[in-house]
Amino acid sequence: MEVVRALHMNKGAGESSYAQNSKVQSKILSIAKPVIEEALVKTLGTKIPESMGIADLGCSSGPNALSVIWQIVDVIHAKCCTLGSSPAELRLFLNDLFSNDFNNIFASLPTFYNQIKDDTGLELGPCFVSGVPGSFYGRLFPRNSLHFIHSSSSLHWLSQVPGGLESDAKTALNKGKLYISKSSPQIVLEAYSLQFQKDFSMFLKCRSEELVSGGRMVLSFIGRSASDPTTDDSCYHWELLAQALMSMVSEGLVEEEKVDTFNAPYYAPCAEELKVEIEKEGSFIVDRLEAFEIDWDGDGGDVIHNSTFETQFRGQRVAKTIRAVVESLLEYHFGNDIPMDDLFRRYAQLVGDYLSMKKTKYINFVISLVRRDSY
Template identity: 70%
Template structure:
């Protein structure tokens, strides 16, 4: 599986699109808002540049894509007014893989610019938004061109399926599973950990060249509290998806070899291993590293399913489908998706009725040394 070609959130704005099913990601953005504001204020207190470079890595598409940029402009505007200083010109770069639905974002830019003009008026400096397609595990921007880098709900995606677990591997090392599970062998756990270390190191090295000294980087991504990668908080949403696939295998709807050869290019690290990679790189100082818990459905109030509203299991299934369907379609068959996620929703519903398991999200604020 070539991750750069098949990993993208569901496009458009239909029932299964990411635009309509990204409440969890919106919640994650809101959880990091206070930490983000604090980091940007720190930059502006020490120096307000004439031109300020801002990048959002893994911007995806839909209502969340410009929400962070809008919040950042709010902080800059408020601080500059407080100091009696003109706001800098803003160069905003929206990054994601080339297969991302950038056209959806472009369609919402006129409303974004109108909102800036209406709320902040002519005293707010020009804001130029552009797209930068490419993998953030390599260089994307000129040296020392950025003052603030933000990324939310993206860095848990790896650049590739870990070595030895690819679909063309001679031996299936993770039979019946599609990610780390309690039954996974030590070599599977090590393969995922090593791929995370390699990717996160490449990410830090690239950003260290692009961010000015004193600039900030604000990251939030799925992780775990425990050092054990097989805990339910880390991997059970994948475990249930594997169970849904295997239930279809038992009925002859999916080939077992197809399940055995699929492994998700995903890894939710713990805070300790994340901090270790940052310290090994040495280019950044960590100001904040905090963990937050998020409900699998984003914390939506329970609803009466008899009225036709979606159950928690269905809402979770839609959220996951909007994110992983492109990868599953490239490996399995498109025509099994409806049935797969129907079963997955039922399994999630049963699981959540018995447990309070939540996602764990890491939020990190750091400064370029």
């Protein structure tokens, strides 16, 4: 699977689009807001640079795409006012993979500018917005050109399917599964962990070269609560999707081999893994590292004692959220052989049944990092 080609959130503004089904990601941005603001204030210090380079990596599209940029611009201009400085010239870079719906973002920019002025009364300084397509597991920007980097709900995606698990491998090592599960052999767990280590280390190395001395990053992404990679909060949403696919296999609607050879380019690390890789790579110092829980549908309701109707409604919302994110990967691997509406109807039912018995939540990390001055 070529992740740079296969992975993108569902485009447009339709019923199954990411724009209509990104409440979980919006909630994550909201919770991480104080960390972003704190890191920005520390980046600015007591002297505002004349020109600031700011990048949002994995920006996607839809309402969330510009919300964090809005927040960043607001904090910078408020700081300029506090210090009595002229508005800084802002170079704002929006990055995602090549198939991202950049047109949707650019079409909303005029409204974005007008809303900032109407809601805040701020007079913007020069503000240059650019789209930067490409993988953040490589260099994207010139050396020493950025002051602040943000990334949300993106770094749990790997650069590739872990080595040895690719669809053309001679033996399917993770039969009937899409990701790590409690029945996965140890070699699968190790392959995922190794791929994450390689990718996260490369991400840190590239960003350290692009940031100015003392530049900062705030990263938030899905992780897990324990060292065990098979814990439910790490992988059970994938387990239920695999069950939905295998139910279609049992009815002859999907080839079993196709399921056996799909492995999600995804990894939810634990806090200790993050700390180890950051320390080993050596380019950054951890300023803050926090974990928080997010409901699968971003709602925050306890449905264990609620009605069957409400439970199934939550299942449908979760299914729409997951579909908006992973449908492109499924289409790339399965082609036209899989009826997506049927698949996610089954998935919604399984998720609803599961949430009627369990309160499993996503674990999300937010990390504030500062580039070491020695670089």
